[in-house]
Amino acid sequence: MFATSALFTDRREAGRRLAKAVAALGLSDPIVLALPRGGVPVALEVALALRAPLDLLLVRKLGAPGHEEYGIGALVDGADPQIVLNDEAMAIIKPPPDYVEAETQRQLIELERRRKAYLGSRQALPVKGETVVIVDDGIATGSTITVALRALRKAGAAGVVLAVPVAPLDTIDRLREEADGVVCLATPEPFGSVGQHYVSFGQTSDQEVVDLLAAAAAGRHAG
Missing domain, CATH: 3.40.50.2020 (Rossmann fold)
Structure with missing residues (x-):
């Protein structure tokens, strides 16, 4: 450009x-x-x-049920991955607790895949x-x-x-x-x-x- x-x-x-x-x-x-x-x-x-x-620092959006493009929070990679929920979006969508946990686990797998692609077996600092x-x-x-x-x-x-x-x-x-x-x-x-x-x-x-x-x-x- x-x-x-x-x-x-x-x-x-x-x-x-x-x-x-x-x-x-x-x-x-x-x-x-x-x-x-x-x-x-x-x-x-x-x-x-x-x-x-x-x-x-890898960040993955947590999508709403049936509308993955709408973020209800995010998962941030690290030695101890952190979940940051969007309180306003959570109040609107009201996803069941088991959904949030399942979506988090799904994105954890993707974060691990991406980290391995870039860094092999090296762990996050x-x-x-x-x-x-x-x-x-x-x-x-x-x-x-x-x-x-x-x-x-x-x-x-x-x-x-x-x-x-x-x-x-x-x-x-x-x-x-x-x-x-x-x-x-x-x-x-x-x-x-x-x-x-x-x-x-x-x-x-x-x-x-x-x-x-x-x-x-x-x-x-x-x-």
């Missing part, structure tokens, strides 16, 4: 710029979690700059008591990030920082209430889509995710 008003060349370049801003926070021994797939190239640069471990930096390539509505932030809180993270290259200002303002810190390099208005702020915004493949995670591990070991 080519955009004459683009703010970033590609995800890696955005990540290097974002890394400088996050490094300036002076976080102590953080963990970097990327939202796949597009968040991984950005997060790699942040992790390398901080000499921090890099892991994925525990976040309890840790400072966590969540990274994505950009935010539009912020719904997935909101769920992720709340799940990390529920999992006992000591501190949660959100770091993204670009997002709408009103979305960032809302997310400041969910995180201990927010780093966002640009809040252009009108916002449009995340991709229009990059010169190159091709889809990140599964193999690229695997390769980038390996590069993060190798870079940290070398450091």
Whole structure:
């Protein structure tokens, strides 16, 4: 994609710029979690700059009975996967308890499948008591990030920082209430889509995710 008003060349370049801003926070021994797939190239640069471990944060929607596209909550991957329910949606749908449990188990299987595809047998990094930096390539509505932030809180993270290259200002303002810190390099208005702020915004493949995670591990070991 080519955009004459683009703010970033590609995800890696955005990540290097974002890394400088996050490094300036002076976080102590953080963990970097990327939202796949597009968040991984950005997060790699942040992790390398901080000499921090890099892991994925996988999120799966819990769909309503008969209407899977309508989310009643979400399941967030981790050493101790967390369920975050949408109270408003739950009040409207009123799903039976056994449905929520069954849907959760179904999505747990999918989370495990995806984690194995990206990381093999490697287990998720525990976040309890840790400072966590969540990274994505950009935010539009912020719904997935909101769920992720709340799940990390529920999992006992000591501190949660959100770091993204670009997002709408009103979305960032809302997310400041969910995180201990927010780093966002640009809040252009009108916002449009995340991709229009990059010169190159091709889809990140599964193999690229695997390769980038390996590069993060190798870079940290070398450091």
